Amino acid sequence: MAASGRPKARRIATRALRYLLLTVLAVVVLFPLYMTIVNSLLRPSQIAARPPTFFPTHPVWGSYSDAWNAGHMGRYLVNSAIVTTIITVGQVATAILAGYAFAFLEFPLKRTLFLVFLATLMVPFEITIVTNISTINDLGWFNSYQGLAVPFLATGFGAFLMRQAFLQVPRDLQDAASLDGYGHWRFMSRVAVPLARPAVAALSVFAFLGAWNQYLWPLLVTKDEKYRTVQIGLKQLRATSIDQVNVTFAGVIIAALPLVILLLVFQKQLVRGLTAGAVKG
């Protein structure tokens, strides 16, 4: 850029300052996570000690097996993975279809319907719990994967997000595509969705996090260990007791680990999706 005209030293100084700032922010963000890991490896009395211990010289790994067993983590992680996958895929699929319809199709009551979609954003989840429970119950889905996942397969937020993304797609592309004989389906899958990739990525992450971190709903619609999810397991390790806090910390790490792994694995796609869209759009 224009920086080429500047003296080199100044450029280096700017860069150093920038990195320093980023490092400080990274430390601020990562420190609680680091202390969670450290505390999960300490004995409870060390956690209680003042000044705090910042490095586990004699790590106690037993807290992880304790958390795994006491929190039924094996079973619960599988349940969480299944439910979260269903919800994420479902939410993205319905959001793309609904968003496409609102962006590219003309049909009666379009505006009104869109407002109805938006209105669902204003209703807190707690308000719909009551009706959702009776519905799930009448369907016979109590204590099942359907009961856990189906109420979250479509969201007004997803439809809104995808509509906004699709509105950025130039109309000329649609005209060109229809001249090439593309129908709606092909235009959506070959043109619109690839262009809206950043929105799809953002929505996927959002849906995944939301589903993974659910607590109240899974607790209410499950009957026993068979269908419970990982956040309930975490609550079962509750830290009201000072002599077991390390186990709770270990449970937190176990519950968060899948998210971290997923982020590391998909980081490339995520970043590429975001930047690719940014350049093209």
Place this chain on the structure above:
Amino acid sequence: MRARTPLAVAAVLAVALAACSGGTESSSSTSGSKGCPLAALDRAKQPVQIRFWHVQTRANLDELRRQTDAFNASQSKVHVKLVDQTGYKEALQKYKAGLSNGDLPDLGQFEETAVQTLLDSKSTVTLQDCVDQDHYKTSDYIPRTISYYTVGGALRALPWPVSNPILMYDKKKFERAGLNPDRAPRTLDEVREMSRKIVASGAAKYGIALRTQDYFNEFLYAKAGQQYVNHDGGRNGRATKAELDNPTGKRIWTWWKDMVTSGLALATGSTEGNFDNLLSIGTGDAAMTIDASGALGPILQVLNSGQYPGVDLSAAPLPSLKPGGGVPVGDGSLWISNRVAPAKQAAAWQFAKFLEEPKQQAALAAATGYVPVRQSAVHFPDLQAFWAKQPAFRVPYDQLLAPGGPAADGSVIGNYQGVRDAVRDGLTAMLTEGTSVDDALAEAQRNADAAIQSYNDRIG
């Protein structure tokens, strides 16, 4: 997170209310029973499976598992399956939701504050019927554990497990302050006097660490003989108003405020699961604190780990406004649902009786530090040995046995949590925001009244 909870509770309450109106049909299909169907278990051809919703954790859960296995192995008519509901609030929420979708436990463990809500759900067996029919003797129980769960002259639930708040203090710091280490303060005034000496002598930075815990305040009222709500604590007709703002209340709240503003007490906040008050004894910040007797085991374990040499933790009854007085029952109780098959109700009664046996109560107390609800439990060698080694664990038992007036029976309140929230907010405003005692107490009274009122309006 915190802000969402009331909404969630309101929503689930609405489920419960919807269930109340539609509940009659479902109950008639399952049982619709009045009374206690003891004979149904004898008629059952196969072993009766029951589900026990509990909220026990860790060491407490280990002991419950052990006792449940022992029960299952001891006979072939009843098989108990434990279901962890993760916490008292969750258990009650789930129970309310269960009233509409039928996911109800045969036996449930609920908090001492849930009495009125469960009675209003009309979904539980009046255990007095079981007691009468089974000729079950309650004379061996600590009287207050029975009177707490007796409403309208009939026993509604069995106490299990029981704990209550006590005073914990460090004898070593007492010695350094020139105080008699075997003489703990009995009244709030003595707490103030001794705190003054502790601070002046430099034995600790503060005399006492006080967690702004709403239920400690309840116990202080009860021990002072002051009911918390009208209609004799809600036991002589439904409670319609709180009784927070009165001369006794003013003296108690003034004590809270004076202790903190004069620098004699360290206020450690109201966050749940926060144990800074306990740690402050180890770190030397304070010489005393008040906490649930259930916290004794864990804190002793931490203090004895060698991290804090020179601390000798001891326990004493909760100090009161004036000498004497008794404390109510705290913690859990066992409820049997009347929406399940009669044989399951009868089976739940058998298991509840088993958990209440002196032998089981003694084992529970020795393993966990809970108060044994049966007086004959204290004769069991394992409990005697445990108490001889750790005399502090006997304090909550003796304290519950000590005589007290009607206020010591505790309160029955529809929206108990709403009243607690009002008290907690009032205390917090007074201790951290400089609100005056009069204003804080008046505000707490208003909010508590509103909470009770709105619950009563919904119940109708």
